Amino acid sequence: MLKNDSINTTKPNHVPDTMTAVVIKEHGGPEVLKYESIATPVPGLGEVLLKVEATALNHLDIFVREGLKGPGVPEITLPHISGVDIVGTVEYYGKGLPGQKGEPAIGERVIINPAIGCNECRFCRRGEPSMCHDYQILGEHFWGGLAEYVVAPARNIIPVPAHIPSEVAAAAPVVYTTAWRAVMTVAQVKPSDVVLVVGASGGLGSAQVEIAAAAGATVIGIASTEEKRQKARQKGAVAVFDSNGDWEAEVMEWTNGQGVSAAFDAVGAPTIRKSLRCLEMGGKIVLSGATAGDSPDLSIREIYQRHRQILGAPMGNWEDFLQVTNLIWNGKLRPTIHKVYPFEEIAEAQRELEERKHFGKIVIKIS
Ligand SMILES: [Zn+2]
Numbered sequence: 001m002l003k004n005d006s007i008n009t010t011k012p013n014h015v016p017d018t019m020t021a022v023v024i025k026e027h028g029g030p031e032v033l034k035y036e037s038i039a040t041p042v043p044g045l046g047e048v049l050l051k052v053e054a055t056a057l058n059h060l061d062i063f064v065r066e067g068l069k070g071p072g073v074p075e076i077t078l079p080h081i082s083g084v085d086i087v088g089t090v091e092y093y094g095k096g097l098p099g100q101k102g103e104p105a106i107g108e109r110v111i112i113n114p115a116i117g118c119n120e121c122r123f124c125r126r127g128e129p130s131m132c133h134d135y136q137i138l139g140e141h142f143w144g145g146l147a148e149y150v151v152a153p154a155r156n157i158i159p160v161p162a163h164i165p166s167e168v169a170a171a172a173p174v175v176y177t178t179a180w181r182a183v184m185t186v187a188q189v190k191p192s193d194v195v196l197v198v199g200a201s202g203g204l205g206s207a208q209v210e211i212a213a214a215a216g217a218t219v220i221g222i223a224s225t226e227e228k229r230q231k232a233r234q235k236g237a238v239a240v241f242d243s244n245g246d247w248e249a250e251v252m253e254w255t256n257g258q259g260v261s262a263a264f265d266a267v268g269a270p271t272i273r274k275s276l277r278c279l280e281m282g283g284k285i286v287l288s289g290a291t292a293g294d295s296p297d298l299s300i301r302e303i304y305q306r307h308r309q310i311l312g313a314p315m316g317n318w319e320d321f322l323q324v325t326n327l328i329w330n331g332k333l334r335p336t337i338h339k340v341y342p343f344e345e346i347a348e349a350q351r352e353l354e355e356r357k358h359f360g361k362i363v364i365k366i367s
Pocket of ligand 1: 117118119120121122123124125129132133134
């Protein structure tokens with residue numbers, strides 16, 4: 001039964017037929033990012049068209065642009081528009097939208113949960129789209145938010161309160177949801193825990209520091225420059241060691257030889273063995289990425305003989321998403337925005353992300 005009488009399902013006159021988008025037609029460096037005028041997408045069954053205000057960058061944007069290949073990495077169809085963390089305003093809904101209570105109004109500012117599942121399998125029914133066999137990400141499998149307009153599933157948008165700037169809201173979906181998943185849902189960090197966050201200055205790592213500290217844990221961070229270490233301390237880390245130094249020894253010394261109860265590592269191959277060695281007996285390591293390499297050199301005995309656990313947290317579920325957005329809306333979590341770039345400077349912004357000189361999120365202001 002469709003009840004869409006009260007919502008606008010025809011294109012308003014002010015929505016132009018064409019829009020400017022950053023279109024990837026071939027894989028490569030930032031130079032392959034081209035501004036093009038293309039047809040404004042039309043929302044279909046159960047979808048909504050948003051006018052994009054701000055889109056935060058993720059390493060995923062780089063992987064998509066470069067055409068990363070490997071296990072667990074889907075093939076990208078070109079041409080493509082990336083951009084996963086999107087804030088925009090509702091323009092109109094596609095026809096056949098099931099009438100849901102509390103559907104955001106036309107003109108309302110919203111963020112998108114970019115995790116899309118089939119909505120029917122047992123994982124989707126649990127609210128776990130990232131466990132769905134048909135799991136897809138808006139901005140990776142579908143055209144994303146580095147464009148003036150984007151189409152999203154209507155069920156995936158939630159309103160942004162007026163007091164939250166779009167740049168801040170754009171930082172929430174991917175890294176904060178994933179950080180919450182890793183720290184709270186998977187590792188179940190407690191106030192008595194001492195935890196290690198490797199890559200504490202990135203978007204994900206800085207969110208993990210903040211969430212673990214908010215949960216009352218003692219947080220040790222790893223970052224590459226004094227400036228980043230200072231910022232990680234401001235996020236709640238009590239000790240931050242140099243990623244270029246012998247941080248494994250420093251963590252063990254700081255914990256009186258005991259090690260940490262949980263480690264969070266999204267850097268990957270260059271750091272995972274050190275992170276594992278920093279774990280106490282029975283400690284957990286939670287992996288949410290492999291931004292610097294996917295195939296590490298590991299000792300199996302170092303894992304099982306010490307009762308250690310390796311856990312995955314690629315993305316959060318709906319509950320994780322709603323928890324973090326609530327906490328950001330009420331000011332208990334405060335995403336750090338490294339820099340806001342104008343839409344015209346997407347290549348510069350992606351270069352800065354790749355050079356890893358930033359702390360927190362890099363955001364593109366679209367309109
Ligand atoms: Zn499913």
